[in-house]
Amino acid sequence: xxxxxxxxxxxxxxxxxxxxxxxxxxxxxxxxxxxxxxxxxxxxxxxxxxxxxxxxxxxxxxxxxxxxxxxxxxxxxxxxxxxxxxxxxxxxxxxxxxxxxxxxxxxxxxxxxxxxxxxxxxxxxxxxxxxxxxxxxxxxxxxxxxxxxxxxxxxxxxxxxxxxxxxxxxxxxxxxxxxxxxxxxxxxxxxxxxxxxxxxxxxxxxxxxxxxxxxxxxxxxxxxxxxxxxxxxxxxxxxxxxxxxxxxxxxxxxxxxxxxxxxxxxxxxxxxxxxxxxxxxxxxxxxxxxxxxxxxxxxxxxxxxxxxxxxxxxxxxxxxxxxxxxxxxxxxxxxxxxxxx
Numbered sequence: 001x002x003x004x005x006x007x008x009x010x011x012x013x014x015x016x017x018x019x020x021x022x023x024x025x026x027x028x029x030x031x032x033x034x035x036x037x038x039x040x041x042x043x044x045x046x047x048x049x050x051x052x053x054x055x056x057x058x059x060x061x062x063x064x065x066x067x068x069x070x071x072x073x074x075x076x077x078x079x080x081x082x083x084x085x086x087x088x089x090x091x092x093x094x095x096x097x098x099x100x101x102x103x104x105x106x107x108x109x110x111x112x113x114x115x116x117x118x119x120x121x122x123x124x125x126x127x128x129x130x131x132x133x134x135x136x137x138x139x140x141x142x143x144x145x146x147x148x149x150x151x152x153x154x155x156x157x158x159x160x161x162x163x164x165x166x167x168x169x170x171x172x173x174x175x176x177x178x179x180x181x182x183x184x185x186x187x188x189x190x191x192x193x194x195x196x197x198x199x200x201x202x203x204x205x206x207x208x209x210x211x212x213x214x215x216x217x218x219x220x221x222x223x224x225x226x227x228x229x230x231x232x233x234x235x236x237x238x239x240x241x242x243x244x245x246x247x248x249x250x251x252x253x254x255x256x257x258x259x260x261x262x263x264x265x266x267x268x269x270x271x272x273x274x275x276x277x278x279x280x281x282x283x284x285x286x287x288x289x290x291x292x293x294x295x296x297x298x299x300x301x302x303x304x305x306x307x308x309x310x311x312x313x314x315x316x317x318x319x320x321x322x323x324x325x326x327x328x329x330x331x332x333x334x335x336x337x338x339x340x341x
Contacts, residue, residue, distance in 0.1 A: 040299070043148040047204070047297075047304050048312050050144045054164060054202055055310035057100035067188050069096040071166040071181030072264025088115040092264040093166040093181055094145060101144055109137045116263040138262045145261050149298040153209035159260040161207050164306075165271035165295070166264075167200040170328030172230045172274050174266045174283075174291045178329045180308060181270065189308075193331040196308030197338070200327045203295040203305045205271050207258030217242050217280060218296055220250045221257060221267060225285040237282035237292045238275055245280060257281070266291050273328025277303040278317035315341050 062068050075088040091112060098107035111118075111133040118132055129135065140160050147163040154161065169179030176182045180192070180201055192199050206219040222245050228236070259268050266272075267283075270293065277295040284290020297303045302314040305327070315324070319341050326334030327341065 040149065044299055044304075044314075047147045047149060047299070048314075050147065051164060051202065051304050051306040051312045052310070053101055053144050054097065055306050055312070057097045058201060059310055060100040061097060062189065067186040068180060069093050070183065070185045070264075071168055071177070071179075071270050072175075072183045072266075074184040090264050091116055092262060092269040094142070094162060094261040094269055098142075101142075103142060106137050106140060106142070110134055110262075134262060138260055142261060147204055147297065147304070150207055153207065154256060154259065157256070157259060159262070161258045162261040162269055163204055163207060163258060164202050164304075165205045165269055165293075166202050167328055168266065168270045168272045168293075169330075170273040170325045170332070172233055172272070172284075172290055172292065174289065177272065178332065179272070180330055183264075187330065191330060192308060194326075194329060194334065194336075197311065198327065198334075198336045199308040199330050200273065201306045201308045203271055203277070204297040204299075204303050205258065205293070206296045206298065208256040215242075215246055215250065217245060218278075219257060219281075220245070221281045221283060222248045222250050223283050223285040224248055228284055228290055230289070233282070233284065233290055234274055234292065237280055240280050240282065249285075266293050271295055273325050276317065276319055276321050276324045277315060313341065 058068060071093050073089040073091045075090050089112065091110075095107070095110060095112075095116075098104065098110075114133065116134055117138070118134070120129055120132060132138075138160060139158050142160055142162075145160070145162045145164055150163055152161065166181035167179040168174075168182055169177030171178050173182075180187055180199055189196060208219050208221070209216060222237075222240065224236070257267055261269060264270060272291065272293050273295075274292045275294050277297075278301070279292070279294045281294050281296075282290075282292045295303045295305070299314065301317050303317070305313050305315045307313065307327075308330075322334075323336055323341050326332055326336050
């Protein structure tokens with residue numbers, strides 16, 4: 001007689017499946033932040049390397065030319081800014097630095113004998129005209145100018161953008177400045193009496209956006225025309241609340257932050273140390289005197305800073321305002337120690 005033995009396989013109960021799903025959910029919840037932190041750590045290292053490459057480029061430029069490049073070229077404006085002046089040669093530090101960061105081909109295509117976006121009649125390079133001799137080059141993205149932690153929110157703009165800005169100084173001036181890279185400057189290492197290791201060369205600045213219907217207090221630019229002094233302007237911008245800022249004109253088309261690396265406009269390729277990093281960005285809107293173009297990043301409370309000696313530091317948003325302001329000058333006589341920022 002043959003006996004048949006039936007083996008019954010035990011299935012998972014609904015409760016066991018729920019427990020397994022809950023465990024997997026917990027593991028995923030723990031894993032995702034770890035992966036995100038690892039990715040940001042890698043992006044931060046790349047950001048640091050980009051700043052170091054710019055530092056090497058600046059050192060090579062100075063070694064060959066004897067001076068540092070200017071932050072913005074000369075223009076034909078007087079007291080009031082008129083971007084469309086045909087006499088403007090407002091090229092950026094970035095455009096001069098191209099041969100020293102292995103971008104000689106781009107540099108050779110630029111025409112420095114005309115205004116950067118010539119013949120744009122408005123001086124506002126929002127869209128291509130198809131006529132400018134520098135338009136083709138200006139559309140190229142230069143990877144060393146871009147922080148990988150930031151992202152592109154200017155979908156309608158054709159130009160190569162920029163995150164790393166040259167330091168104009170610690171004053172509110174939009175022109176001369178008291179930093180390493182002012183307008184049409186020819187600074188030599190000997191002019192930096194504060195010491196290159198205590199002088200800012202470049203830092204990060206978040207790029208803006210072209211959605212003018214919403215607010216982004218971290219990256220927007222806020223404008224208020226008034227009879228400011230530097231002290232009153234600085235205090236007003238530093239104390240500006242989100243509600244107050246929301247009621248102000250913001251992100252005017254011509255001042256979309258980081259719009260292009262070609263021109264040395266304060267809104268595009270320069271920054272200053274009037275306020276500590278992470279604070280709001282403000283402009284007067286009447287004359288060149290009146291800009292708080294603050295450093296900022298997506299590195300969770302710190303910003304990358306390239307110093308004049310080529311070293312790179314990550315500085316906390318909570319840095320002492322006096323220390324940060326002192327780093328912006330080349331000859332302010334401030335006493336700054338390496339462990340104070």
